[in-house]
Amino acid sequence: PSVQDCTICMERLSAPSGYKGPQPAVKPDLVGKLVKCGHVFHLHCLVAMYNNGNKDGSLQCPTCKTIYGVKTGTQPPGKMEYHIIPHALPGHSDCKTIRIIYNIPPGVQGPEHPNPGKSFTARGFPRHCYLPDSEKGRKVLKLLLVAWDRRLIFAIGTSSTTGESDTVIWNEIHHKTEFGSNLTGHGYPDINYLDNVLAELAAQGITEESLAQEKD
The missing domain is CATH 3.30.390.130 (Enolase-like; domain 1)
Incomplete structure (x- = not known):
């Protein structure tokens, strides 16, 4: 994975995460692979992406859109x-x-x-x-x-x-x-x-x- 880019922050996976927002409590140089689709990202970036979403227990691969967990939305009551x-x-x-x-x-x-x-x-x-x-x-x-x-x-x-x-x-x-x-x-x-x-x-x-x- 060292020659690949993290498609969340667009930095090389061999380098630390380039995410500039609020910093999650994960080391910026750790990488992880999603089980079903096999795409690899900085763990730092994945946690930040989750924290910026609905925080509903689900995660969607930004590369292929495979969903992990159950995706929910923000539809108002009706x-x-x-x-x-x-x-x-x-x-x-x-x-x-x-x-x-x-x-x-x-x-x-x-x-x-x-x-x-x-x-x-x-x-x-x-x-x-x-x-x-x-x-x-x-x-x-x-x-x-x-x-x-x-x-x-x-x-x-x-x-x-x-x-x-x-x-x-x-x-x-x-x-x-x-x-x-x-x-x-x-x-x-x-x-x-x-x-x-x-x-x-x-x-x-x-x-x-x-x-x-x-x-x-």
């Missing part, structure tokens, strides 16, 4: 409901539709949010989203329920559409919010959507293995 409606989505004429309803009220940011103690807004709620009531659509729904429980569907930040800060925004799992059209790209038909959202869920550490873990 409610997720779903039901079946007797209509088909464009491109899914052979099945009914799952409608998901998310509702998050405005509130005050907690210690895990960008501006603790400051109020946040929640625009556009309740938000309605749609999945085909097919085998794969039901699988996505089950994984979205896990993502909701792990607080990964929404976050508090700056809206990419309005520029408003301290507001509830979508996190990194795309949803379809149009029912009968695809005028904005957030509707159907979209033959790749279910596979794409499964990949986005997997990137957050949510897979069919997660379903088994939730049952244990």
